[in-house]
Amino acid sequence: MPSLGELIAPRRMGSDFRWLLASTWTSNVGDGVALAAAPLLIASMTSSPILVAAGAILQFLPWLVFGLHAGAIADRFDRRRLVMMANAARAIVLLALCVFLFTGTANIWIVLATAFLYGTAEVFVDTAGSTLLPMIVRPADLGIGNARLQAGYLVANQFAGPPIGAFLFAAGTAWPFLLEVVCVALAIVLISRMARTPVPPRPEHAPVHTDIAEGLRWLWRNPPVRMLVLIILVFNVTWAAPWGVLVLYATEHLHMGAIGYGALTTASAAGGLLATATFGWLERHVSFATLMRVVLSLEVLMHLSFALTTVGWVALVIMFGFGAYAFVWGTISTTVRQRLVPHELQGRVSSVNMVGVFGGMVIGQALGGVIAEIWGLTAPWWFAFVGAAITLVLVWKPISQIVSAKPVEDADQPVKEP
Numbered sequence: 001m002p003s004l005g006e007l008i009a010p011r012r013m014g015s016d017f018r019w020l021l022a023s024t025w026t027s028n029v030g031d032g033v034a035l036a037a038a039p040l041l042i043a044s045m046t047s048s049p050i051l052v053a054a055g056a057i058l059q060f061l062p063w064l065v066f067g068l069h070a071g072a073i074a075d076r077f078d079r080r081r082l083v084m085m086a087n088a089a090r091a092i093v094l095l096a097l098c099v100f101l102f103t104g105t106a107n108i109w110i111v112l113a114t115a116f117l118y119g120t121a122e123v124f125v126d127t128a129g130s131t132l133l134p135m136i137v138r139p140a141d142l143g144i145g146n147a148r149l150q151a152g153y154l155v156a157n158q159f160a161g162p163p164i165g166a167f168l169f170a171a172g173t174a175w176p177f178l179l180e181v182v183c184v185a186l187a188i189v190l191i192s193r194m195a196r197t198p199v200p201p202r203p204e205h206a207p208v209h210t211d212i213a214e215g216l217r218w219l220w221r222n223p224p225v226r227m228l229v230l231i232i233l234v235f236n237v238t239w240a241a242p243w244g245v246l247v248l249y250a251t252e253h254l255h256m257g258a259i260g261y262g263a264l265t266t267a268s269a270a271g272g273l274l275a276t277a278t279f280g281w282l283e284r285h286v287s288f289a290t291l292m293r294v295v296l297s298l299e300v301l302m303h304l305s306f307a308l309t310t311v312g313w314v315a316l317v318i319m320f321g322f323g324a325y326a327f328v329w330g331t332i333s334t335t336v337r338q339r340l341v342p343h344e345l346q347g348r349v350s351s352v353n354m355v356g357v358f359g360g361m362v363i364g365q366a367l368g369g370v371i372a373e374i375w376g377l378t379a380p381w382w383f384a385f386v387g388a389a390i391t392l393v394l395v396w397k398p399i400s401q402i403v404s405a406k407p408v409e410d411a412d413q414p415v416k417e418p
Contacts, residue, residue, distance in 0.1 A: 008148060016136040016194045017145065023191035024129070025152035027087065030183025032161015036262040037169045037176035038115070039247040044173070045108040049377075053244035053369030056361070058112050059119035063358035066120060070127040071351025072211035075344060078196060079128040079135070084188050086124035091184045093117045094177050101174035126354060131346040132194075134338045143335045147279045150331050154272030154323065166262035215348025224405035225340050225349065227398050228333060231391070233356035235299065238387040240364025242306065242380035245372045249306075253377045256312045267316045271323025279331060288332050289403040293396065295325040300388045307381035340407050 009018045042055040074082060097114045100106035137145045168176040219226055242249065250261040282291060298321065305318045341349045368380040 010141075010144075013137050013141055013145065017133075019190055019193045020132055020136065021148055021152060023187045023194075024149055025156050026183055026190060027125075027187035028153050028156035029161050030180035030187075032157035032265075033165035033168065033176045033183070034161075034180050035157060035265060036162035036165035036258075037173075038111075040166065040169050040258055040261070041173055042108065042111055043247050043251070045111065049245050049248055049372045050369045051108060051112075052248060053365045053372075054112060055115050056240075056244050057365050057369075059115040059122075060358040060361050060365075061116065062120040062123050063355050064362060066123050067127070067351050067355035067358070068212045068215075068348070069208060070123045071215060071348040072208045073124070074128040074131055074347030074351070075211060075215075079131050079347070080191060080194050080196065082128040083125055083132075083191055086121045086128070087184050087188050087191075089121040090118055090125065091181050091188075093121065094181045094184070098174045098178050098181070101177070106173075123354075127347060127351045130334075130350045130354070134343065134346055136194075139339055142338050143283055143331065144280065146331045146334045146338075147276065150327055150334075151272070151276040154269045154276065154327060157269075160269075162262040162265040163259075166258055170258070211348065215345055215352065218342075218345055219349055219352055222340065222405075224402040225337060227395070228337060228402050229353050229356045231296075231395050232333065232353060233360045234391045235296070235388060236357050236360025237364040237367070238303070238384040238391070239299070240361040241368035241371065241384050241387075242303070243361075244365030244368040245377060245380060248372070249377045250312075250315070254310070254312045254315055256315075260312055263316060264319050267319040268323035268326070271320040271325075272327040273323075275324040275327035279328065282328065287403070288336065289400045291328055291332055292399050292403070295329040296388075296392050296395075298322075298325045299329075300385060300392055303381050303385035303388055307378050307385060336403060340405055342407075 009021055038055060038059075039052065042052055046052065093114060097106070097111070100110050133145050133149065134142065164179070165176045168179060219229065246264070247261050250256045250264055251258065254260070256263070302318055302322050306315065309315055309318065337349070337353060338346070364384075367383065371379045371383055
């Protein structure tokens, strides 16, 4: 019988994959702690839905400012070292926040500024980090590799981290962020054990904007990847509208309290764990196109269910289902993209995808804050339901074209429209 380590990280995938997995999981523990603690910190300083949503917006806004540049930089330098340097910057920002909290000088504007600076460093961590897996495992192992990374995100970021964050926040506002500093520092040590990643060949002294334009040109000429990025953008707008005020929805509309709010993200992670256990079977027996349609349909139903419920335990059940299908969607969409993008363009195309993800979240959370302020805390769920339903109808057929596409090795070769 295979050992637990073999089941989680098969030997065929190499030791570098294990170091990457350990580093990512450790970092996600700290991020999960902040997932509950950061909104609670902001909510303790203001009751305005707009300012609460601004905390998340300012963390993700850097993707719109620096995302494309981060992709170009990731395609020029040692991607492993870039992850280490950006994580070090995150730790410094968090330490500064802890000092303000311990000394009692923190206010809402300092917290919002911290969210922006932390988000800026995270842009480079996530962009460079997303390119490492295709460099160290075979294309056939990308599905299982992404599933393991996603599983760590669910267990650490959404399952274990949020309850710890809520508990530590109750003990003292600075403690959850101090723990996050420790986790980020340990993640740096773990990823440093990986072999040095080769630098993709690039023309010497080429301007960064030239590299960005090359990546955008390739994406525009590749309809399957382009459509996948657009789907992710739109669904993140609809998803983020209610998510930006989720802490208020949980504490004021459902009356679940701070611990109940943390339990929502925990329920999501529990659903993801179920999907983790079944993903291998799903990948072997159900087509990616069918799975993508099913999970996007469930997204529409989730928004409707949250708009209608007024009971906390019902919300927990809905969130459990969300975690299950969101895990499947994240694993499949990432795997499909990585298989279709040439190695030398992974950073730039990944950055465009992430700009779509977080750009959609910034737009959605801004809309959600305004909608909730005017029409109440359930209104963003109705907005999300209608928007996601319309989008699903429009992308139902193109999903087959995305999944059936073949990889293009030459970055300059045009791709025919399907």
